[in-house]
Amino acid sequence: MANIVAIVGRPNVGKSTLFNRLVEERKAIEDNLSGVTRDRHYGHAQWSGKFFSVIDTGGYVTGSDDVFEAEIRKQVKLAIEEADVILFVVDCNDGLTDLDTEFANELRSTTKPLFIVANKADNQEKALMANEFYSLGLSDFEIYPIAAVSGSGTGDLLDAVVTHFKDEGEEDPDAGVPKISILGRPNVGKSSFLNALLGQERSIVTDEAGTTRDAIHTRYKFFGKDFIITDTAGIRKKGKVKEDIEFYSVMRSLRTLEESDVVIVMVDATRGLEAQDINLIALAIKNNKGVMIMVNKWDLIEKDHKTMNKIKDEMLERLGEHKWIPIIFTSVTEKQRIFQAIELAVKVFENKTRRIPTSKLNDIMLQEIEKYPPPAWKGKYIKIKYSTQLPTKNPVFAFFCNLPQYIKDPYTRFLENRLRENFDFEGVPVKIIYKNK
Numbered sequence: 001m002a003n004i005v006a007i008v009g010r011p012n013v014g015k016s017t018l019f020n021r022l023v024e025e026r027k028a029i030e031d032n033l034s035g036v037t038r039d040r041h042y043g044h045a046q047w048s049g050k051f052f053s054v055i056d057t058g059g060y061v062t063g064s065d066d067v068f069e070a071e072i073r074k075q076v077k078l079a080i081e082e083a084d085v086i087l088f089v090v091d092c093n094d095g096l097t098d099l100d101t102e103f104a105n106e107l108r109s110t111t112k113p114l115f116i117v118a119n120k121a122d123n124q125e126k127a128l129m130a131n132e133f134y135s136l137g138l139s140d141f142e143i144y145p146i147a148a149v150s151g152s153g154t155g156d157l158l159d160a161v162v163t164h165f166k167d168e169g170e171e172d173p174d175a176g177v178p179k180i181s182i183l184g185r186p187n188v189g190k191s192s193f194l195n196a197l198l199g200q201e202r203s204i205v206t207d208e209a210g211t212t213r214d215a216i217h218t219r220y221k222f223f224g225k226d227f228i229i230t231d232t233a234g235i236r237k238k239g240k241v242k243e244d245i246e247f248y249s250v251m252r253s254l255r256t257l258e259e260s261d262v263v264i265v266m267v268d269a270t271r272g273l274e275a276q277d278i279n280l281i282a283l284a285i286k287n288n289k290g291v292m293i294m295v296n297k298w299d300l301i302e303k304d305h306k307t308m309n310k311i312k313d314e315m316l317e318r319l320g321e322h323k324w325i326p327i328i329f330t331s332v333t334e335k336q337r338i339f340q341a342i343e344l345a346v347k348v349f350e351n352k353t354r355r356i357p358t359s360k361l362n363d364i365m366l367q368e369i370e371k372y373p374p375p376a377w378k379g380k381y382i383k384i385k386y387s388t389q390l391p392t393k394n395p396v397f398a399f400f401c402n403l404p405q406y407i408k409d410p411y412t413r414f415l416e417n418r419l420r421e422n423f424d425f426e427g428v429p430v431k432i433i434y435k436n437k
Contacts, residue, residue, distance in 0.1 A: 003052035003165045005045075006083035008076055008107075010099040011059025013091040014119040018148040019043060019056035022158075047158040050165055055079045060103050080110065085164050087157075089117045090133050092126040092145065104136045113164040114138060117157060121145035127153075178227040178349045180342075181257060182294075183280055184266035189296040192332045193266065194231045197342060225346050230260070257283060262290035262349050262427070264341070269297045269329070273315045285322065288394040290348040290427050292326045294341050299331035321413070324420055326427050348427035352395070356423055358388045361397075368418040377406035385437045396431045404434030 005022075007015045023043030041056040057079045058072035080086060088107060090100050107114060116138060118130030127145040134143060144160070146153035182190045197220065220229045257263055263284040267277050273293070284291045293315065301307065308329055316323045328344055330337045365387050374382040384401040397419065401407070412432050419430055 003050065004055060004083045005052055005085045005087060005161060006055045006057065006079040007087045007089060008057050008060060008080060008103070009089035010097065010103055011061060013059070013089045013094075014148045015059070015089050016041075016056055018087070018089060018117070018119065018146070018154075019054055021148050021151055021154060022054050047162050050162045052162070052165060055083065060106070061099065080107075080112075083112060084166070085113045085115070085161050086110065087115050087117050087161075088138065089119050092118050092121045092129050095129065096132050096135065100133075101136065104138050107138060113161075115157065115161065116143045118143050118145045119148050121153065122147045122150070178225075178262070178346075179230065179260045180227055180262045180264065180345045180349070181230040181260040182264045182266055183257060183284075185268065185271075185274065185276055188266045188268045189332045190266050191231050193294075193296070193330075193338060193341075194229060196332050196335055196338050197229070220342075227346065227349070229342070257289065258287055260289055261352060262292070262345050264292055264294050264345055266294045266296050269295045269301050269311075272311070273318050278318065281319070281322065281325065285429050288429055288431075290345075290352045291322075291429075292328065292341075292344055292348055292427050295327060295329045296332055298329045298336065299334045324426060324428075344427075351425050352428045353393075354395070354423070354425070356389050358386075361389060362386050364422045365415070365418065368415075368422075372414065374401075374407050374411050377403070380406065382406055390433075394431065395425055395428055396433065398433050398435050400435050400437035402437060404436055407434055 007019055009015055019041065022045040024045070025043065043054045043056070045052055045054050057076045060073060060076045086107070088104070090096070116133050116136065118127075118133055121127040121130055130143050130145040144153060144157040146157055148154070182193060184190055220227060257280075263280075265277055265280050265284070267273055277293075281291055281293070295311070295315075311329075312327050315327055319325055326344055326348070328337060328341050330341050332338055366384075369384050374384065376382065380403055382401055382403045384399050387397055387399045390396040390398055397415075399415065415432055416430050419425065419432075
């Protein structure tokens with residue numbers, strides 16, 4: 001990844017607002033409460049024909065024993081190490097604070113281009129107040145007063161930032177790359193799974209539910225396969241969501257589902273498949289996403305050689321007609337079957353994008369139809385002539401026949417089952433339509 005800009009600073013200075021302004025999307029949650037952003041959050045931006053990546057970080061606080069603030073400090077340091085340019089955001093309203101000075105001391109050793117961004121300079125008077133930050137003595141660059149909410153001053157800032165880029169970068173390095181998201185209830189091990197795959201602390205992990213707030217996107221390569229894997233905030237029932245921050249976290253998670261190709265629904269083995277998990281699966285199917293179930297914390301279950309099959313059968317029974325969804329049992333803490341889980345997700349994506357040649361499709365399906373033709377309706381015989389796969393993002397098959405309006409749902413399910421038996425569409429919703437021939 002080339003041309004990386006890290007946005008850093010103490011809590012509540014407007015880092016996420018600036019991040020959203022640069023990537024031109026409301027990707028990061030914004031709130032007046034400090035400590036909303038916790039993990040490193042990536043996005044893509046461009047200015048003057050140059051493309052770059054932006055990292056949003058949590059507010060840096062020194063001398064605190066709070067578990068989240070200690071983890072946030074680690075994430076900020078990782079972002080600084082990774083960045084090519086650093087934007088140190090301060091607040092014109094509050095002026096220079098002790099936290100700014102302490103964080104400035106942390107930045108003194110860096111040799112990377114560093115810009116002091118004086119945010120909330122909404123008028124000329126506040127812009128003049130930004131001069132106070134020269135006393136930090138941090139860099140040779142001038143201070144840039146901006147208003148991230150309105151975008152005022154960001155143009156001048158970006159004009160200076162892009163002069164430090166080595167090349168123009170890729171337009172969108174993630175374009176066309178398969179997207180896999182991890183969704184589930186709070187505290188089922190989504191962030192631990194991502195960290196175990198990457199071998200680094202990409203997401204903050206604690207025993208407290210609701211640790212992850214933003215959707216955390218990460219580019220990942222596995223056995224020659226390149227994809228984006230996204231950790232999301234835990235999703236609870238609507239009635240239990242009381243805080244605005246959690247509400248927006250859930251909204252980000254659901255939007256991530258809509259933007260994904262494959263959804264891994266993570267389930268706690270000690271609690272089993274719950275109503276909220278079923279709702280997530282139904283939403284993924286409704287949005288034509290590839291789906292798989294990852295049962296985590298398998299190490300906490302007392303089991304014998306029959307336990308896995310018994311629990312799997314119970315889950316499939318609850319899934320009803322969606323028995324085509326694959327289930328894998330894992331333990332993230334023991335690193336048990338975690339790579340098989342991501343391998344299964346990649347396989348589901350391949351199934352989702354599989355194209356069946358029309359000749360092969362007809363050779364097999366017309367034989368199946370001949371063995372079991374559609375039931376006659378009011379003395380009229382239905383004859384299916386041929387079928388083809390439509391050029392869509394998801395598997396959609398058109399069957400051409402003389403009386404499409406008389407084919408009922410049970411026969412459609414029969415055709416779907418035959419398609420699944422003869423062609424591998426495990427984990428993928430299959431749609432069948434009928435057209436008049």
